[in-house]
Amino acid sequence: xxxxxxxxxxxxxxxxxxxxxxxxxxxxxxxxxxxxxxxxxxxxxxxxxxxxxxxxxxxxxxxxxxxxxxxxxxxxxxxxxxxxxxxxxxxxxxxxxxxxxxxxxxxxxxxxxxxxxxxxxxxxxxxxxxxxxxxxxxxxxxxxxxxxxxxxxxxxxxxxxxxxxxxxxxxxxxxxxxxxxxxxxxxxxxxxxxxxxxxxxxxxxxxxxxxxxxxxxxxxxxxxxxxxxxxxxxxxxxxxxxxxxxxxxxxxxxxxxxxxxxxxxxxxxxxxxxxxxxxxxxxxxxxxxxxxxxxxxxxxxxxxxxxxxxxxxxxxxxxxxxxxxxxxxxxxx
Amino acid sequence: xxxxxxxxxxxxxxxxxxxxxxxxxxxxxxxxxxxxxxxxxxxxxxxxxxxxxxxxxxxxxxxxxxxxxxxxxxxxxxxxxxxxxxxxxxxxxxxxxxxxxxxxxxxxxxxxxxxxxxxxxxxxxxxxxxxxxxxxxxxxxxxxxxxxxxxxxxxxxxxxxxxxxxxxxxxxxxxxxxxxxxxxxxxxxxxxxxxxxxxxxxxxxxxxxxxxxxxxxxxxxxxxxxxxxxxxxxxxxxxxxxxxxxxxxxxxxxxxxxxxxxxxxxxxxxxxxxxxxxxxxxxxxxxxxxxxxxxxxxxxxxxxxxxxxxxxxxxxxxxxxxxxxxxxxxxxxxxxxxxxxxxxxxxxxxxxxxxxxxxxxxxxxxxxxxxxxxxxxxxxxxxxxxxxxxxxxxxxxxxxxxxxxxxxxxxxxxxxxxxxxxxxxxxxxxx
Numbered sequence: 131x132x133x134x135x136x137x138x139x140x141x142x143x144x145x146x147x148x149x150x151x152x153x154x155x156x157x158x159x160x161x162x163x164x165x166x167x168x169x170x171x172x173x174x175x176x177x178x179x180x181x182x183x184x185x186x187x188x189x190x191x192x193x194x195x196x197x198x199x200x201x202x203x204x205x206x207x208x209x210x211x212x213x214x215x216x217x218x219x220x221x222x223x224x225x226x227x228x229x230x231x232x233x234x235x236x237x238x239x240x241x242x243x244x245x246x247x248x249x250x251x252x253x254x255x256x257x258x259x260x261x262x263x264x265x266x267x268x269x270x271x272x273x274x275x276x277x278x279x280x281x282x283x284x285x286x287x288x289x290x291x292x293x294x295x296x297x298x299x300x301x302x303x304x305x306x307x308x309x310x311x312x313x314x315x316x317x318x319x320x321x322x323x324x325x326x327x328x329x330x331x332x333x334x335x336x337x338x339x340x341x342x343x344x345x346x347x348x349x350x351x352x353x354x355x356x357x358x359x360x361x362x363x364x365x366x367x368x369x370x371x372x373x374x375x376x377x378x379x380x381x382x383x384x385x386x387x388x389x390x391x392x393x394x395x396x397x398x399x400x401x402x403x404x405x406x407x408x409x410x411x412x413x414x415x416x417x418x419x420x421x422x423x424x425x426x427x428x429x430x431x432x433x434x435x436x437x438x439x440x441x442x443x444x445x446x447x448x449x450x451x452x453x454x455x456x457x458x459x460x461x462x463x
Numbered sequence: 464x465x466x467x468x469x470x471x472x473x474x475x476x477x478x479x480x481x482x483x484x485x486x487x488x489x490x491x492x493x494x495x496x497x498x499x500x501x502x503x504x505x506x507x508x509x510x511x512x513x514x515x516x517x518x519x520x521x522x523x524x525x526x527x528x529x530x531x532x533x534x535x536x537x538x539x540x541x542x543x544x545x546x547x548x549x550x551x552x553x554x555x556x557x558x559x560x561x562x563x564x565x566x567x568x569x570x571x572x573x574x575x576x577x578x579x580x581x582x583x584x585x586x587x588x589x590x591x592x593x594x595x596x597x598x599x600x601x602x603x604x605x606x607x608x609x610x611x612x613x614x615x616x617x618x619x620x621x622x623x624x625x626x627x628x629x630x631x632x633x634x635x636x637x638x639x640x641x642x643x644x645x646x647x648x649x650x651x652x653x654x655x656x657x658x659x660x661x662x663x664x665x666x667x668x669x670x671x672x673x674x675x676x677x678x679x680x681x682x683x684x685x686x687x688x689x690x691x692x693x694x695x696x697x698x699x700x701x702x703x704x705x706x707x708x709x710x711x712x713x714x715x716x717x718x719x720x721x722x723x724x725x726x727x728x729x730x731x732x733x734x735x736x737x738x739x740x741x742x743x744x745x746x747x748x749x750x751x752x753x754x755x756x757x758x759x760x761x762x763x764x765x766x767x768x769x770x771x772x773x774x775x776x777x778x779x780x781x782x783x784x785x786x787x788x789x790x791x792x793x794x795x796x797x798x799x800x801x802x803x804x805x806x807x808x809x810x811x812x813x814x815x816x817x818x819x820x821x822x823x824x825x826x827x828x829x830x831x832x833x834x835x836x837x838x839x840x841x842x843x844x845x846x847x848x849x850x851x852x853x854x855x856x857x858x859x860x861x862x863x864x865x866x867x868x869x870x871x872x873x874x875x876x877x878x879x880x881x882x883x884x885x886x887x888x889x890x891x892x893x894x
Contacts, residue, residue: 300542311543318545319545349794349797353801377806382797392534413533420533
């Protein structure tokens, strides 16, 4: 029925308009714009209207503040001062690397009507923080009395890249608790590292540890506190979840599989005074020449140690080190 | 008088075209000045950059950026080998791992005393404590060397008993791992050979019909572990299940089916019948008390079938660990190992029954509960009842054409053989 359109217009095929250059086709638009140059500013507006693209931070630093505070006594001005500089230290570090700092109150709380469960809140806080920052991957727990000595170090470069190759996957190298090194059903070859731990002279140290959001972690945080375990062991587990984690590590292969150990001085150097029985062993104590990453003044409020003195010492030391680093690029420095 | 009219010499061409006229002398000096300043600036910048690069490369200011100086590189490289309860394992290429059932009477004759080493319990001089000894000489296949080379059937069965736990399935060639493995623990002290043969044959037949794997162990193999905390033999099922997960690492699901249960329908394929989310979704018991009838903790209302790692049945009197399915992933393994932790087995009220520990775990650990599905008994463990008049909509007791029959409790009246026989005959007749 329909005759091809071209058949009626025989000239259409032969007489074509001269091909326009592509640029020439833009000419009307260009002319339009040339008369209204303010329109060029419109795309700029988009920058302000569309929310900026933010890469959500991968790392959350959890700082346990107000340790043991709340019920037993007042805080002294010196303790306030230590807490302030500890927070400032982590805040500066977090800002420098685009991490999140989340300060968590660990004051003593009464959880259950029949007993105190003080000191067992690490798992609860981790769970809560993971809910709070659903996009973050790594969570770095830090006790209050820690101080980052080398804030220029990024965790990605220092630890997370190639993590499985940088951590010990069993206790054969350093085993103060004498936990049997070999365990049935442990498959480290096919497991990632989801928990980065360090051991001091007495075993696991939870003053500074890193944990990755994963199915494994979800389950660990769920089983860490169990009333049946607690009932049987709370008299023996002096360090609460730290001892409990040691027990879980000892008896449950799935937990072993994904724990990676780093030397204490990699994430948690001690000042002289801690680990008193092994005070000559250099593997635990802060070394200025090696520029250790972090110092943890754990236990500084016991015996004849003073948190404030120690804290001031390391704060000033860091200032000095930083000053010397500031000129390191000049010849002769 | 200057009127602000530009002179011709001021109107110099712009853009690419360089001025044809020479630059006025007064300007030239300034430009030269500018050039030399730039040169100096460039020189300084280059020097600093070079210095920075050189110092980064040759002087150890980069040392603070890693902790390699603190670690023993060699120790980092060595990884522990993955193995089961025995370090030396026997590689098997068959889907069906089960002990020679014909050894049952021989093993009974040998008694535990000759299967294990033993010592007197320090707490109770009446009690003998058995323990494993890994001191047998092994050949290159990790089989126990037959020193006496005797044809004595007792020695043969003893050797088979000690070797059986070492067997792991590792597919070679074109063979693939089964996706589902049926796990059963059998007790040669409780049942006669004929009875045990029927049970194991039943598992193998069913597995063969559907391409599954079978993993059967003697419960007696775990006596030393059970003795540690005076656990009931029921606990052995969990150890056997864990060993099965090691023996079939590639399998996706493990179905523990007790020796008191019998698969009636070999035409039912477990995955599409039960494990597939669309099959599981409608039968999950939601908002169901874990301890019936009026326990406070109930299963979640909105559990998704996709999340389920653990499927277990519940009858009127509570959960039933005679037939349950566990997924082979980190949740499944973690849950099972947590369930069998020494502190669980040691707890006085759990020592007698693995079920009590399970009910405790589900009530206290929300993550585990959210991955668990409770389903009615008649799905994978219809209960046997001697009185046949049952309601049609009953969800617990066996009815014609059910998948599995569970005659638990038959040991109380020693009727297991009789009951099994009746179902066995029923099945033979149906064929």
